[in-house]
Amino acid sequence: MDNVLGTSPDDVQFRFRDDEVVDHAAVTVDSCCDQTNATAVRIEPGDDARVLLPFLDRLALIEVNFPSFGDGRGYSSARILREAGFTGELRAVGDVGIDQLSHMRRCGFDAFAPDKPLNEEDATRAFATWENVYQASVDNRRTIPQIRHGVNPKARS
Amino acid sequence: MYKYDQYDQAMVDARVAEFRDQARRRLEGSLSEDEFKPLRLMNGLYLQLHAYMLRVAIPYGTLNSEQMHALGDIADKYDRGYGHFTTRQNLQYNWIKLEDAADILADLSKVEMHAIQTSGNCIRNISSDHFAGASADELVDPRPYAELMRQWSSFHPEFTYLPRKFKICVIASEKDRAAMRLHDIGVQIVKNDEGEIGARFYAGGGMGRTPMIAPMIRDFVPLDQLITYAEACLRVYNRYGRRDNKYKARIKILVHELGRDEYVRQVEEEFAHMLDQGVEPPREELERIKPFFADPDFEDGPKHVDRSDPDFALWVDRNTNRHKHDAYVSAVISLKPVGGIPGDATGDQMRLMAKLAKQYSFDELRIMHTQNVVLPHVKIADLHALWTQLEAAGLGAPNMDSIEDMIACPGLDYCSLANARSIPLAQRISERFDASGKTEKLGELKLKISGCINACGHHHAGHIGILGVDKKGLENYQLSLGGSEAEDTSLAKITGPGFTEDGVIEAIDTVTDVYLQSREDGERFLDTYRRIGMTPFKEALYG
Amino acid sequence: MRVLTGNDLKTGDVIWWTGEGWSRHVDDAVDAGEQAEQTLAAEEAALRVNVPYVIDASREEDGSVRPAHIKDRIRALGPTVRPDLTLKPKDPEAIDWVI
Numbered sequence: 035m036d037n038v039l040g041t042s043p044d045d046v047q048f049r050f051r052d053d054e055v056v057d058h059a060a061v062t063v064d065s066c067c068d069q070t071n072a073t074a075v076r077i078e079p080g081d082d083a084r085v086l087l088p089f090l091d092r093l094a095l096i097e098v099n100f101p102s103f104g105d106g107r108g109y110s111s112a113r114i115l116r117e118a119g120f121t122g123e124l125r126a127v128g129d130v131g132i133d134q135l136s137h138m139r140r141c142g143f144d145a146f147a148p149d150k151p152l153n154e155e156d157a158t159r160a161f162a163t164w165e166n167v168y169q170a171s172v173d174n175r176r177t178i179p180q181i182r183h184g185v186n187p188k189a190r191s
Numbered sequence: 192m193y194k195y196d197q198y199d200q201a202m203v204d205a206r207v208a209e210f211r212d213q214a215r216r217r218l219e220g221s222l223s224e225d226e227f228k229p230l231r232l233m234n235g236l237y238l239q240l241h242a243y244m245l246r247v248a249i250p251y252g253t254l255n256s257e258q259m260h261a262l263g264d265i266a267d268k269y270d271r272g273y274g275h276f277t278t279r280q281n282l283q284y285n286w287i288k289l290e291d292a293a294d295i296l297a298d299l300s301k302v303e304m305h306a307i308q309t310s311g312n313c314i315r316n317i318s319s320d321h322f323a324g325a326s327a328d329e330l331v332d333p334r335p336y337a338e339l340m341r342q343w344s345s346f347h348p349e350f351t352y353l354p355r356k357f358k359i360c361v362i363a364s365e366k367d368r369a370a371m372r373l374h375d376i377g378v379q380i381v382k383n384d385e386g387e388i389g390a391r392f393y394a395g396g397g398m399g400r401t402p403m404i405a406p407m408i409r410d411f412v413p414l415d416q417l418i419t420y421a422e423a424c425l426r427v428y429n430r431y432g433r434r435d436n437k438y439k440a441r442i443k444i445l446v447h448e449l450g451r452d453e454y455v456r457q458v459e460e461e462f463a464h465m466l467d468q469g470v471e472p473p474r475e476e477l478e479r480i481k482p483f484f485a486d487p488d489f490e491d492g493p494k495h496v497d498r499s500d501p502d503f504a505l506w507v508d509r510n511t512n513r514h515k516h517d518a519y520v521s522a523v524i525s526l527k528p529v530g531g532i533p534g535d536a537t538g539d540q541m542r543l544m545a546k547l548a549k550q551y552s553f554d555e556l557r558i559m560h561t562q563n564v565v566l567p568h569v570k571i572a573d574l575h576a577l578w579t580q581l582e583a584a585g586l587g588a589p590n591m592d593s594i595e596d597m598i599a600c601p602g603l604d605y606c607s608l609a610n611a612r613s614i615p616l617a618q619r620i621s622e623r624f625d626a627s628g629k630t631e632k633l634g635e636l637k638l639k640i641s642g643c644i645n646a647c648g649h650h651h652a653g654h655i656g657i658l659g660v661d662k663k664g665l666e667n668y669q670l671s672l673g674g675s676e677a678e679d680t681s682l683a684k685i686t687g688p689g690f691t692e693d694g695v696i697e698a699i700d701t702v703t704d705v706y707l708q709s710r711e712d713g714e715r716f717l718d719t720y721r722r723i724g725m726t727p728f729k730e731a732l733y734g
Numbered sequence: 735m736r737v738l739t740g741n742d743l744k745t746g747d748v749i750w751w752t753g754e755g756w757s758r759h760v761d762d763a764v765d766a767g768e769q770a771e772q773t774l775a776a777e778e779a780a781l782r783v784n785v786p787y788v789i790d791a792s793r794e795e796d797g798s799v800r801p802a803h804i805k806d807r808i809r810a811l812g813p814t815v816r817p818d819l820t821l822k823p824k825d826p827e828a829i830d831w832v833i
Contacts, residue, residue: 079434104229104312106352110430113349117468133213133230140348153221156212163209166198168342170470171349178198178342179472182479188469218744220781238785240809242746271819286819288745532815603805604813614815664803 039076040097041127045147048157049123050139056095056123066093076127083111090120098143100128109141116142116172132156136163142172192253192555193338193483195303202345203300206307210234211293218290233313233351235281235306236292239607243287245295246309251319251337251361252280252558254304256545259556261302263541269295274541276526276534278598278649279358280318280558281309285605307345312353314344314425318360320368321559324484325567327515331388333363333380335480336417339472340378343418350425354432355440357425358397369560370676372396372405373652375442376424383411390417394424394454395446398646402682403443406451408458416462419471423462427454487553492518492572506578506589511569518571522552524564524581525588525596529625530618533599534562543584551577560649561598563591594629594636594703595621598649602642602659603666609642611659611666616640619696633703636716639674652676654717655702656683657695668695672702672728673720684725687733698732705731735765735793738774739806740786748809749783750799756783759821760810763791763799800831807832 040060049055058074066075067085074095077083086093096115098108112124125145126138132152139161166178174187195203210230217227231237235246247262254262262282266274269291270284277283287295299305309316317337324332340359344350350357360371363380371377377393390412396405412420431449433439446454494517498504511520524544527533536544544564548556551573552566559565569577581587590596597620600606602613617640624630639653643660650656656671667689674683690698703716705728710719720728737760738751749756750763751773757763766773766788774786790802801807812820814829822828 082430104352105434106312106350107430107434109349109352110426117464131226132216133209134352137346137348137351156216159212163205164346165201165205167348168202168345169347170468170472177472178202179476181198182196183473183475185473185475218781224778224784238741238746240805241748241812242741285813286746290744603808604815607805609805612814618815666804 040074041125041147045127046125046145047148047151048135048146048161050144051123053123055145058095060095060097077108077111079105079107081111083114084118086115087118090115090118090122093120093122095123095125096120097125097127097147100126100130100134103129103131103134109137112138112141112143113172132160135160140167140169140171140173140175192255193250193334193480199342200300200303203303203305203307206234206305206346207293207296207300210296214289214293229311229352231292233308233311234292234296235309236287236289237310237607239285239605240603241605242285243289243292244605245284245287245292245306246277247282247284247299247304247306248309248316249280249282249304249558250341251317251323251334252321252560253319253323253334254556254558256549256554256556258302258304259545259548260542261298261304263538263545265295265298266538266541268298273535273537275532275601276536276558276562276564278560278562278600278647279309279316280321280560281316282558283601285601310356312355312357313351314347314353314357314359317341317344318358318369318374318560320362320364321557321565322368322512322521322567323363323557324486325512325514325519325521326364326366327513328366329364329515330382331363331380332484333361334484335477336363336378336380336390336414337361338480338483339418339477340421343421343472347425350429353425353429354434355437355442357428357442359421365678367676367678367680370649370652370680372680373398373402373649373676374405376421377405378421381411387413389413390420392420392424394458395443395451397441397443398649398651399441400438400644400646401441401443402646402651403447404680404682405443406446408451408455414477415471415474416466417471419465419468420458420462422470423458423465426461426465427457431457486516487568489516489519489568490570492570494518494571496571496574500575502582502589503575503578506587507574509589509593510591511574514568516568519568520571520574522566522569522574522577523559523591524566524586525590526563526586527590527596527621528585528588529595530622531585532614533597533617536564540584540586543580544586547577547580561596563596590621590630592635592637593631594624594633594638594655594699597621597638597640598653599640600642600648602640602648606642608645609659610644610661611642611668613640613642613648613657613659616657616659616668616692616695619692620699623696623700629703632707634715636703637675638699649676650674651682652680653683654715654720655699657699660689662689666692668692670695670698670702670732672725673717675717686725686729701731702728735763735791735799736767736770737763737789737791737799737801738766738770738777738783738786739763739789739801739809740774740778740783743781743784746784750810751777760791760801761798765793804832
């Protein structure tokens, strides 16, 4: 069984959580569904993130792999997991570049382990690209339309 | 029309800064071309045959005088004095330097314009009816809905790396002037039996290598769920659209392979889930946007023109469209002078059109997907004065919807994807049909020319379509007949073996002869083709 | 002959490898021979050319260089529908050379 997947805490370059960095070997989505004790899993682009929903309570870390930055399925996976209430670490790994950071953050990623370490200054600027945003997402930012009309983000059920 | 507030302006300015930084990193070498390409494309910057090309977004084809004027100035300052209006109601500059691109974006942002998402595998500029807000036959003005979707689709965090490009069209009349069902998503604003306004959705249309007409996927989405439903459509596509083959990656293939019903089932499931996620903007937002598109202060006036000048009368007959106010018309400025390059306009012409819009059309212009410009609200009393100025500037060709009003993509003269040139064909055809006087006899005849299978020239939807191909290093042209992008959408069928450049021009002459000989009263070329079928045309071409 | 071409990274201009550098004129192109791919990789890495590639071309009797494919001949000259914007605006026969 392939259970040496996944990045280590040392690979995590950016993290927006205060809890301890999760250091578990991740397993594949299939293994995660079969094994009752896995606490970290790695999602590939073709995996259906929704099959993990029954196991979210025991997962401390979900890695979403981007083998190529142009394959955007991981953005949907991340958002689906957050929409379902996942509060553990959601780590973007693989071909993650400066120019993907702001959107990934909006889709619920709170840790980043890029294959190639990124320039810290460029990354800081990238995370702060959008002072305001148009769309409601799982980051619960107050959107531009909400600001315009003085309403707060809707509580997600 | 819509005016940015501080938030819209800040979004565009942030993008200018972001792109400036990306271009810097590319010029310094910290971004490779492979890394930079998707980023520059999402800012409309291509590398074409002769230089970089910048595609500027004209949301739902609407712009004001100041913006058109600025486009003319940019053509002179950064390009070679002209630009090209496209079938996506956008404008392309052909001779751009990478080192200037961010400055151009900054100039654009000063007039509330940008090049955001005019290329790349993301939601593209939203297109609409070029007569929106003016036409007598619309239910409502579709542009507030298009603007709501423009904001939603700009920098969408989840849908920036889709399997392939994604084009949305919003209309609000039964008559389709925007090729709505040939879009990835087509939205028609409709009224239901209860008299409520809502959105009818079509999905999975498109041209390109595998043309498809979008099936309807929902006949009524309430307005307070519009964005949520669109989000569900996109999420299903982002997750399950094919990524293994670029040519099978558009949503039309997904809808086709799953079947319309299964796609609908998945969308409905996602939609039901998303309704709880609070993604819909507050309802007040649409109400905020609507007044920007309120009618200008129309005044009563003469309803008829003096037809004593036959040239003017012909132009009025051909190039004006009935307006909802009977003292006005929408006037089409043809960018198809005989022998000219379809869709090209010089900086001077752009500034003139800007001036005329200010003078005669409440400061507004529209870009048509047929690569012409519209002054949407012209007083009938002002038409002669307008026409006189257009004529003097070479903008008065009276040829809307005639064979001379063809669509042509830039083709191999400019485009790195093209297999054959499109523009020389367009030029020769308009010269020939104009000289012989046949244009007038043929009436409405939509000719559309693409220089490659990507079909930017909409050849699948032409009454007559031409597709340029590469045949052992030589330009070759396939002829097809019977397409339509209007409310009676149909896809053209290939006549048979292709032709040389000279041969295809003869072939068009031949098929139009067949039409003239076979037509019954009041039939357009398309009607005759539909009645008599391909055979008589084939026999005349190859028999 | 095998000729190297690409676009200037900053300006987007079409350029041709001369053996020592890059020229906007196809007639300055040289046969890059066996070194073609190596040169190309080095020049791209040095940011002196963008999206470079190797094409087949022939040296004509008058010493001019003719790319084998029409696309590269159009690149070498400019748009055939705007002779005024080509590299040979005053040569009416230049367009025939493309076709």
